[in-house]
Amino acid sequence: MSKKQSFLTKYIFSQDHKVVGVQYMILGLLMALVGGYLAYVFRYQLAYPNQSIPGYGVLEADKYNSAVTMHGTIMVFWVAMPILLSGFGNYLLPLMVGAKDMAFPKLNMLSFWVFFVSALTLISSFFVPEGAVGGGWTTYPPLMANPGFTGVGWGAPLWILAVALEFASMLMSGINFLTTTITMRAKGMTFFRMPLFVWMANVASLIFMFSVGPLIAGALMLLADQLFAVGFFLPEKGGDPLLFQHLFWFFGHPEVYVLLLPALGIVAEIITVFSRKSIFGYKMIIYSVLVAGVLSFLVWAHHQFVSGIDPRIAAPFGLTTILISVPFAITMFAYIASLWGGQVRFSTAMLFAISMIVEFLLGGVTGILNGATASDIYMHDTYFVVAHFHYTLFPIVFLTSFAGIYFWFPKIFGRFMNETWGKIHFWITAISANFVFLPLFFVGIAGNHRRIYDPSLFEHLKDFQYLHVISTIGLFVLIGAQVPFILNFFISMFKGKKATENPWEANTLEWQAPSPPGHGNFITDPVVHRWPYDYSLENTEKDWCPQTEAI
Amino acid sequence: MSSSSILNTNPTHEVEQTTCLNVPNHRWGMWWFLGGEVAVFGGILAVFILFRLRNPEWAQEAAHTLTWVGSVNTVILLTSSLTMILAHHFVTGGGAQGLTLEQRASKGALFILLTNLLGISFVSLKIYGYTHEWHAGYTPERSLFWGFYYFMTGLHALHLIAGLVANSVVWVNLMKKRNLQRVESVGIYWHFVDLVWIYLFPLLYLEVSSGG
Amino acid sequence: MMNWLPENVSTYGTDMDAVMHSIWNIVFVWFLLAEAVLFYFLIRYRKKKGQRAKYKTGNSLKEMSWVLIPAAIVLMFDLGIDFYQNPVWKKVKIDIPQDPDLVVKIEGQQFVWNMTYPGLDNKFGTIDDFKTTSQLYVPINKKVVFELSSKDVIHSFWVPNLRLKQDAVPGRVIKGWFEAVKNGTYSIGCAELCGSGHGMMRGQLHVLSDKEYQDWVYKKTPKKAKKALEAAADSQQENSHE
Numbered sequence A: 001m002s003k004k005q006s007f008l009t010k011y012i013f014s015q016d017h018k019v020v021g022v023q024y025m026i027l028g029l030l031m032a033l034v035g036g037y038l039a040y041v042f043r044y045q046l047a048y049p050n051q052s053i054p055g056y057g058v059l060e061a062d063k064y065n066s067a068v069t070m071h072g073t074i075m076v077f078w079v080a081m082p083i084l085l086s087g088f089g090n091y092l093l094p095l096m097v098g099a100k101d102m103a104f105p106k107l108n109m110l111s112f113w114v115f116f117v118s119a120l121t122l123i124s125s126f127f128v129p130e131g132a133v134g135g136g137w138t139t140y141p142p143l144m145a146n147p148g149f150t151g152v153g154w155g156a157p158l159w160i161l162a163v164a165l166e167f168a169s170m171l172m173s174g175i176n177f178l179t180t181t182i183t184m185r186a187k188g189m190t191f192f193r194m195p196l197f198v199w200m201a202n203v204a205s206l207i208f209m210f211s212v213g214p215l216i217a218g219a220l221m222l223l224a225d226q227l228f229a230v231g232f233f234l235p236e237k238g239g240d241p242l243l244f245q246h247l248f249w250f251f252g253h254p255e256v257y258v259l260l261l262p263a264l265g266i267v268a269e270i271i272t273v274f275s276r277k278s279i280f281g282y283k284m285i286i287y288s289v290l291v292a293g294v295l296s297f298l299v300w301a302h303h304q305f306v307s308g309i310d311p312r313i314a315a316p317f318g319l320t321t322i323l324i325s326v327p328f329a330i331t332m333f334a335y336i337a338s339l340w341g342g343q344v345r346f347s348t349a350m351l352f353a354i355s356m357i358v359e360f361l362l363g364g365v366t367g368i369l370n371g372a373t374a375s376d377i378y379m380h381d382t383y384f385v386v387a388h389f390h391y392t393l394f395p396i397v398f399l400t401s402f403a404g405i406y407f408w409f410p411k412i413f414g415r416f417m418n419e420t421w422g423k424i425h426f427w428i429t430a431i432s433a434n435f436v437f438l439p440l441f442f443v444g445i446a447g448n449h450r451r452i453y454d455p456s457l458f459e460h461l462k463d464f465q466y467l468h469v470i471s472t473i474g475l476f477v478l479i480g481a482q483v484p485f486i487l488n489f490f491i492s493m494f495k496g497k498k499a500t501e502n503p504w505e506a507n508t509l510e511w512q513a514p515s516p517p518g519h520g521n522f523i524t525d526p527v528v529h530r531w532p533y534d535y536s537l538e539n540t541e542k543d544w545c546p547q548t549e550a551i
Numbered sequence B: 001m002s003s004s005s006i007l008n009t010n011p012t013h014e015v016e017q018t019t020c021l022n023v024p025n026h027r028w029g030m031w032w033f034l035g036g037e038v039a040v041f042g043g044i045l046a047v048f049i050l051f052r053l054r055n056p057e058w059a060q061e062a063a064h065t066l067t068w069v070g071s072v073n074t075v076i077l078l079t080s081s082l083t084m085i086l087a088h089h090f091v092t093g094g095g096a097q098g099l100t101l102e103q104r105a106s107k108g109a110l111f112i113l114l115t116n117l118l119g120i121s122f123v124s125l126k127i128y129g130y131t132h133e134w135h136a137g138y139t140p141e142r143s144l145f146w147g148f149y150y151f152m153t154g155l156h157a158l159h160l161i162a163g164l165v166a167n168s169v170v171w172v173n174l175m176k177k178r179n180l181q182r183v184e185s186v187g188i189y190w191h192f193v194d195l196v197w198i199y200l201f202p203l204l205y206l207e208v209s210s211g212g
Numbered sequence C: 001m002m003n004w005l006p007e008n009v010s011t012y013g014t015d016m017d018a019v020m021h022s023i024w025n026i027v028f029v030w031f032l033l034a035e036a037v038l039f040y041f042l043i044r045y046r047k048k049k050g051q052r053a054k055y056k057t058g059n060s061l062k063e064m065s066w067v068l069i070p071a072a073i074v075l076m077f078d079l080g081i082d083f084y085q086n087p088v089w090k091k092v093k094i095d096i097p098q099d100p101d102l103v104v105k106i107e108g109q110q111f112v113w114n115m116t117y118p119g120l121d122n123k124f125g126t127i128d129d130f131k132t133t134s135q136l137y138v139p140i141n142k143k144v145v146f147e148l149s150s151k152d153v154i155h156s157f158w159v160p161n162l163r164l165k166q167d168a169v170p171g172r173v174i175k176g177w178f179e180a181v182k183n184g185t186y187s188i189g190c191a192e193l194c195g196s197g198h199g200m201m202r203g204q205l206h207v208l209s210d211k212e213y214q215d216w217v218y219k220k221t222p223k224k225a226k227k228a229l230e231a232a233a234d235s236q237q238e239n240s241h242e
């Protein structure tokens, strides 16, 4: 570049996909602090009802609702999406396909700043009169359609506005991912030579793009109901409250896979590098994920079995839901099989990647109890569901992001994170998470329904209060365990051990670029000769073989 | 891969022009964008049709929309699609062969301008229709049909206005003889907005009974 | 794990508990198997000096079968679970008794449950109808049908001991049923977030013996209605004497 870049254009208003990616990650991590703080607040209330919470005060019932609503909203839309899809996606995708940048760098910058504004909008809703909305992250009307029902005025439209901006930002990212992957691959980078992460990010973008439309429509209609009482979802005006649920879950279930797939991509890259093994059944995994992507559009009503829909349409949705476990069973088995015959090195990144599989499996299998219509009558909207999706989302969002950060940190900043502190971070995080979420299965089975701010008010739950206490103490430890991570992150950025361009001896293209890669990524345009998983080939000296190496 | 030579003559090309299957990336990008838009309008249309089937009496409500406004606007939009096709035709399409850069840009600018004039007349007529209907008492208060009517046509009008803005940017580009490939992008978008209207018009303006 | 379920007191609850127990047992075995293989690989194939990993891509059909065959078995279990549990769903949600012993109207309202009883004559819209707030009284071993509705927002009628949950949606009347088999008092909750008082939206289900229930209904019937009914009964008696 001949133009000299100022600090502002290089790090703030940058069009470089790497900077945009890191911006997404850091903003996502900051939002995770907000989401974590909210979890601390309401978990404290659940364990020790109506006591003054250190760092907050007494939590009123309506503020409890706001806290759980905003926790869910933030963790899904402002932590998981930006870190997994936009963060890692932006940073890695062009590098992995051997491109100099995204197809539309300006659009990319715009997408981040729209996201930034969306985050500000959401945070600002805490500070308007009556505070943030407390209608649940699913924002079901009529509760959310009428300020009279929640007692929240501006919080509700601000919530919708923030989510709409966030969707716009993610759509821009998705357009960039898909176009970049299609038109900007390096010479020789055929579709079936792309790393799994690239596949996963693209399928996730596609799923997002085609599922979010109806919800955007629904959100605008909800906004019209809130502001002008039009009545799309209000029965007294001829509207239908269940309609919104359909629009929401038509997006909501695929959204789970929008988060899961990039996470699976990250885990695939890491377990292959640290077991020195090829992934097991590359195409099988890709086809499974494509099948799951299509199926994900046909399962949404499993969130509505007892919502008042015609009970006769529950059975087909129960069937599709149970069937969608098959492609993911294939994927999980394939990941486990990838370790077979390997040489596993337990670096911090690898530990996190493995723990993702270990914990996700429990989240996966417990989903069957919610997908089966009969057992869902009982399990629906209890803590069993809460435990189930935290056992999927915690591994997806946090364990995977940590794995990815420890793994690509040397590429991003040219320095390693400290491994000892990394392992301390890992063990406390991975173990304490189980103390947070395992008890919730038990209280859920015992009949504890969701979003009640004091379970001890219910006769049948009085005996199980101690489980809430265990969960909350687990959360204290889990949050405390993030302190070494945050310190490690910032100190290593400046003081960490210097990294060479390919410190983990990996095959994918990003490791052929300098650490950190400069503007334009590669010093010479890469030419790809092979797929990315040629680890431990027979009859070669080194046990890896970069994609650029000729056959 | 060979990207078309017409595109490469563009003097100030910022983005590296890459293609797949001979489709340049700006076209891929526009298609993906419209893929998302199809899902938005698809959702709305599906919802409306469901409600419409549940409420046969809405056929009478549709009789109260100003059908002549809708019809004239349909003609206007179809014509504007034609001028848009001509703009593309002379800038980067079949008609650009043998023309100089100046000729292509100026012809393109002319047709983009015509498209925008038609677009502005559409919006003006729409506003006239709204005020007329609103003052005649056909507000969303009356029935949910009118909620849908203002919501769907309003969202469409916003898309059209966004198209007008994009067209204006491209018009300025053409006057400066830059970014000629953008004509195609705004063109695709314009046709999409036109297409949405083709669905809205019979659903909202014509008194079609829901059969049976 | 499913031993943590609260005591079941409904007829169909037995079937639902059986479903939950068997699904849990199946998926838990699969979970343990997958984890066992995973941990076995981690230990068996940990890095050892001077050893090299095997080049195994899993791209041939023969190798893929190591994954596809277990997945096919998963599929069979899936279908088995689905076919096994479907009749239970049908029993609870679709096959609502046509000849109930009692019909109650239940209406959700921020933040109470309004119960309307048909009274002594078992008919709604008559003078002996009466209401209770968040207290549901039913006779034991009788088929009770409820007509669920909501006055404002969505609520969800939730009685853990009956294994019963059904959303109450404004603008709709949703029918459901249960038959309680054990005397006692049980928690009722609202399982759908409905506003600031959602956590306090509590109620109780009282399962009474037939006699107790009849006494309770008689006690709850408004005085005026009782008089009118008695007068009607008297005049009928007089008529029959003549």
Ligand SMILES: [Cu+2]
Pocket (backbone or CB within 6 Å): A252, A253, A256, A299, A300, A302, A303
């Ligand atoms: Cu789902």
Ligand SMILES: [Cu+2]
Pocket (backbone or CB within 6 Å): C154, C155, C156, C190, C191, C192, C193, C194, C195, C198, C199, C201
């Ligand atoms: Cu509630």
